Amino acid sequence: MGARREEILETTGVAILIGGGPKVTYCSLYLMDELKTMGARMDCDKCGITVASGDERNHQNQIFCEDCYMIALSPIKTCDPWAVHSAKNFEKCTGETKHLTLVQAEILQILKAEGSMEPAMLLGKLGGNIQLEDLQREFSTLRHMEKVKGEKQGQNVLWRLW
Numbered sequence: 001m002g003a004r005r006e007e008i009l010e011t012t013g014v015a016i017l018i019g020g021g022p023k024v025t026y027c028s029l030y031l032m033d034e035l036k037t038m039g040a041r042m043d044c045d046k047c048g049i050t051v052a053s054g055d056e057r058n059h060q061n062q063i064f065c066e067d068c069y070m071i072a073l074s075p076i077k078t079c080d081p082w083a084v085h086s087a088k089n090f091e092k093c094t095g096e097t098k099h100l101t102l103v104q105a106e107i108l109q110i111l112k113a114e115g116s117m118e119p120a121m122l123l124g125k126l127g128g129n130i131q132l133e134d135l136q137r138e139f140s141t142l143r144h145m146e147k148v149k150g151e152k153q154g155q156n157v158l159w160r161l162w
C-alpha cells in the first residue's frame, strides 16, 4: 500500500460521509460529550423530573429519566421480583406502609387541597424552608411511591397527585 496517511484519512472520511450512518453516530456521540462537559440537564418527557446529562434514557424519541424508562420498557407487575426496586411495589409486596416525612406529607396535602401546580409555586407554599433541589428529591421519593406525578403542559411541568 503506497497511500500516504493523509490520503487514507481522506478516503475514510469520504466513505463515512457517503455511508451516512457512522457519521451520524459519531456526531451524536460528540454532541453527548459536549453536553456532558457543559453539565447540561434535561427534563424527562414523561414526569418532568430534571435529569443530569448522561443519566437520561432515550425511548421512542423521547427523553426519559431512569424510572420512567424502566416503566416504559417493562410495565410493572405487582410483586414481580424485578420490579421491587419501586417503592410502591415494595410496599405492596411487604404490606408495609412507608412513613412519609413531614415535607412529603405537606406536599401531598397541598396538592390534594389545591390541585396540580408548578414546582416553584409549590415551593412557595411550603414557606421557603426548603430548597428547590430538596423539593425535587422529596417529589422523586413520592413519585417512587406512586403518590404524585409530573405532567407536561406545553413548556411547563405541573406536579399533581398520582
Ligand SMILES: [Zn+2]
Pocket: 044, 045, 046, 047, 048, 049, 064, 065, 066, 067, 068, 069
Ligand atoms: Zn421520568
